[in-house]
Amino acid sequence: MPGFSIPTVDLSPFFNEGLEDDKKKAIEIIAKACSDYGFFQVVNHGLPLSLMTRALELSKTFFEYPIEEKLKSSPGSGAPLPAGYNRQPEHSADKNEYLLVFPPGSSFNVYPNNPPQFREVLEDIFSHFTKTGLLMESILNECLGLRSNFLKEYNNDRSLDFMVPLRYFPATDTENNGITEHEDGNCFTFVFQDETEGLEVRKDGEWIPVTPTEGTIVVNVSDVIKVLSNNKFKSATHKVVRQAGRSRHSYAFFYNLAGDKWVEPLSQFTKEIGEPPKYRGFLYKEYQQLRMRNKTHPPSNPLDVIHITHYAIPHLGKEENS
Ligand SMILES: O=C(O)CCC(=O)C(=O)O
Ligand SMILES: [Fe+2]
Numbered sequence: 031m032p033g034f035s036i037p038t039v040d041l042s043p044f045f046n047e048g049l050e051d052d053k054k055k056a057i058e059i060i061a062k063a064c065s066d067y068g069f070f071q072v073v074n075h076g077l078p079l080s081l082m083t084r085a086l087e088l089s090k091t092f093f094e095y096p097i098e099e100k101l102k103s104s105p106g107s108g109a110p111l112p113a114g115y116n117r118q119p120e121h122s123a124d125k126n127e128y129l130l131v132f133p134p135g136s137s138f139n140v141y142p143n144n145p146p147q148f149r150e151v152l153e154d155i156f157s158h159f160t161k162t163g164l165l166m167e168s169i170l171n172e173c174l175g176l177r178s179n180f181l182k183e184y185n186n187d188r189s190l191d192f193m194v195p196l197r198y199f200p201a202t203d204t205e206n207n208g209i210t211e212h213e214d215g216n217c218f219t220f221v222f223q224d225e226t227e228g229l230e231v232r233k234d235g236e237w238i239p240v241t242p243t244e245g246t247i248v249v250n251v252s253d254v255i256k257v258l259s260n261n262k263f264k265s266a267t268h269k270v271v272r273q274a275g276r277s278r279h280s281y282a283f284f285y286n287l288a289g290d291k292w293v294e295p296l297s298q299f300t301k302e303i304g305e306p307p308k309y310r311g312f313l314y315k316e317y318q319q320l321r322m323r324n325k326t327h328p329p330s331n332p333l334d335v336i337h338i339t340h341y342a343i344p345h346l347g348k349e350e351n352s
Contacts, residue, residue, distance in 0.1 A: 034238050036231065037063045038246065042074035044165055061173035068251040068264030069231045069240070076162045077155065077222075079245045085155045086224050086279055088148045089195035093127060093277070095144070103129065103142040110289065110318070111192060114140035122328075124209050125272060128194040131156065136189065156193050159220060159283040163191065166218060166249065167285065174259055176298065185217060187288040196280050198228060201272040208270030208278065213337065214252035215321050216286045221248040226278035232267040240268075253317075253338040254287050257309045260299035265338065289315030309341045317341070 039059050043052035063070035092100065097117075105112035109132070117127040132138045134153035141149040164182070171181040198208035208228055223229060229240040229248065240248055256265035272278065287293070294311030320336040329335055 034233055034236065036067060036069050036071055036238065036240055036248070038071040038073060038243075039063075040074050041072050041076070041162075041165070044169070045074070045076065057169060057172050060169060064170070064173060064251050064255075064263040066264070067231065067233055068256070068266035069248065069268070071240070071243070071246045071248050073246055075247050076165070077158045077247065081151070081155055081158065082222055082245065082281075084147075085151050085195070085281060086222075088145055088151055089129070089197070089281070090224075090277075090279055091145045092129065092142055092148060092195075093197040093279070099144065100127075100142070103140045105130075106138070106140055109138035110190060111322075113138040113192075115142070122325075123207050125205075126196050126198045126208055126270075128196040130192055130194050132192050133160065133189060152193070152195075155281070156283075159193060160188060160191065162220065162247075163218075163283070163285040166220075170218070170251075170255060170263075174262065174298075176296070181217075184291070185287050190286045190288060191284060192286065193281065193283045196282065198270055198272050198278040198280075200276055201274045206272045206274075208272045211267050211269040213256075213265045213267055214250055214284065215254070215317060215338070216252045216284045217254045218252050218285050219250040220283040220285070221250065221280055222246065223248070223280040224278065226273055226276055228270045228272060228278045229280070230269055230271060237269075252284075254293055254314070257293050257338065257341070258296050258299075260295035260305060260308050262299055287314045289313070289318060293317070306343070306345055308343060308345070309338070310343055312341050 037059055039056050043049035043056055060070060100115045103115045105114035105116065111130060113130050113132055115129050118124045131152055134156055167181045221229065223242045225242050227239055227242060230237040231240055250268065251263050251265055253265045255263050291314045292311055293314050295307040295309055299305060300307045320340065324335050
């Protein structure tokens with residue numbers, strides 16, 4: 031789409047002392063990207079390239095194993111999301127398989143035994159994602175002009191963050207849907223991808239491809255931040271399109287929120303500036319459960335799929351929550 035491209039921001043000023051002007055510039059670009067797109071990319075983000083490359087190599091090896099081997103790490107019960115190896119059911123429009131992991135040490139995790147180094151690399155990359163997540167949270171806190179550490183104190187439980195290495199199957203002659211268009215329900219998401227194109231983000235009704243660049247992480251603002259900011263920041267609609275003749279591999283890391291947290295537009299974006307709230311408050315757990323239900327019991331009418339608009343307050347018939 032001419033004129034549109036997802037901005038890329040260098041995070042190195044945040045890892046070095048004294049580069050206040052560079053930090054300020056980066057924060058301005060991120061704030062603008064969050065209100066224009068809800069999507070941007072980052073480089074010098076703290077994840078070593080060698081670790082990202084290794085993680086992709088190992089997940090490719092894992093997903094190439096026969097299904098019996100992969101099913102050895104199929105999910106146990108009891109976790110809020112099914113940790114372990116999962117393949118989308120045959121009837122699903124989404125054509126991918128994935129391995130869901132919670133933080134290292136979580137009792138929900140079911141790690142594969144093979145390839146042998148996979149678990150260690152998954153734990154290592156998870157810890158790096160968490161550190162970069164904490165940094166990103168503080169950057170978004172500043173972009174929103176919130177009191178220092180507000181988001182960190184509000185979202186102070188990292189135990190339900192989760193990560194998924196994914197494999198999308200090659201497209202067939204008749205269909206190429208990898209993940210149906212959606213918004214993420216969490217706070218924000220990090221994605222890195224192999225060289226196979228597929229991720230697309232919607233901006234003003236157009237689909238913009240997020241072209242893979244080695245070492246780059248895509249950052250996607252999600253529904254919780256959108257609601258807290260009363261729509262100042264977007265939670266962009268995105269999807270994955272499959273390519274013919276090749277699988278696509280990616281890693282997605284979901285910086286989450288504890289289920290008992292109350293989510294509602296903050297007074298800074300409502301009362302204090304004379305704006306009505308665009309959402310009623312809700313318990314995050316309830317929203318997560320409704321989203322899970324979309325997957326386990328897909329409604330026959332796509333219009334009945336629950337999105338964040340479920341909590342939207344209509345104002346004088348003006349729909350501002352698209
Ligand atoms: O694999 C990707 O590039 C994106 C994955 C995604 O959007 C998701 O899992 O929510
Ligand atoms: Fe997503």
